[in-house]
Amino acid sequence: MRWTVVVPLKPLARAKSRLADTAADGLRPGLALAFAQDTVAAALACAAVRDVAVVTDDALAGRELAALGARILPDEPGGGLNAALAHGAEVVRSWRPDDAVAALNADLPALRSAELGRVLDAAAEFPRAFLPDAAAIGTTLLAAGPGRELLPIFGTDSRARHRASGAMELRLDAVDSVRQDVDTGGDLRVALALGVGPRTAEAAARLLIPGQ
Numbered sequence: 184m185r186w187t188v189v190v191p192l193k194p195l196a197r198a199k200s201r202l203a204d205t206a207a208d209g210l211r212p213g214l215a216l217a218f219a220q221d222t223v224a225a226a227l228a229c230a231a232v233r234d235v236a237v238v239t240d241d242a243l244a245g246r247e248l249a250a251l252g253a254r255i256l257p258d259e260p261g262g263g264l265n266a267a268l269a270h271g272a273e274v275v276r277s278w279r280p281d282d283a284v285a286a287l288n289a290d291l292p293a294l295r296s297a298e299l300g301r302v303l304d305a306a307a308e309f310p311r312a313f314l315p316d317a318a319a320i321g322t323t324l325l326a327a328g329p330g331r332e333l334l335p336i337f338g339t340d341s342r343a344r345h346r347a348s349g350a351m352e353l354r355l356d357a358v359d360s361v362r363q364d365v366d367t368g369g370d371l372r373v374a375l376a377l378g379v380g381p382r383t384a385e386a387a388a389r390l391l392i393p394g395q
């Protein structure tokens with residue numbers, strides 16, 4: 184099965200606010216962009232992925248991610264993350280009605296293409312499926328098979344909410360890079376230990392992180 188991956192990204196100036204104690208205001212937008220670049224590059228390099236569509240209104244991020252090969256969709260209808268994902272999934276469905284669709288967070292700087300491929304293969308067995316984040320509270324990936332609605336419920340307690348919505352929770356070993364989202368300085372240290380992509384490595388080198 185081939186996949187179209189939809190990646191939501193809010194304006195860089197507002198992104199990653201929980202990293203304020205780790206990255207100063209002047210560095211945080213560049214770090215958020217680096218996370219998104221490494222996430223999108225790894226997704227595009229995954230054999231099961233045909234297209235990556237980034238839903239964003241950020242002009243710089245749009246240019247940089249388009250240069251990697253992503254398609255850029257405007258952040259519509261302006262109703263926040265889940266509305267943007269539902270709309271993005273509908274748009275990509277109109278391009279490729281027979282593809283499966285997966286929403287993937289933009290803050291997975293350690294993402295490895297082979298691990299993403301294993302998660303997508305597992306998701307293909309179910310009408311809707313999701314992968315809990317490393318903290319086992321949120322969600323990093325939500326998938327819907329061909330013809331199925333995505334019905335995204337990202338945000339607070341999204342693991343429990345996706346499960347309650349009927350999506351299958353994927354329980355897989357050795358897919359840490361797909362689960363390791365980076366919201367806090369602690370998450371960033373774990374991601375750096377897993378091994379991040381080149382843009383995040385460069386951006387993180389500008390931060391003073393104890394133990395790095």
Ligand SMILES: Nc1nc2c(ncn2[C@@H]2O[C@H](COP(=O)(O)OP(=O)(O)OP(=O)(O)O)[C@@H](O)[C@H]2O)c(=O)[nH]1
Binds near residue numbers: 192
């Ligand atoms: N297109 C779009 N993406 C969003 C929106 N809100 C959040 N996102 C993205 O959804 C994912 C999870 O978002 P959040 O955890 O809410 O925000 P964050 O920037 O990662 O971190 P915090 O500012 O610390 O909450 C990230 O990839 C965000 O860029 C939105 O309104 N529109």
Ligand SMILES: C=C(OP(=O)(O)O)C(=O)O
Binds near residue numbers: 288341366
């Ligand atoms: C929006 C989510 O991600 P984050 O952990 O970045 O808040 C989520 O887990 O549903």
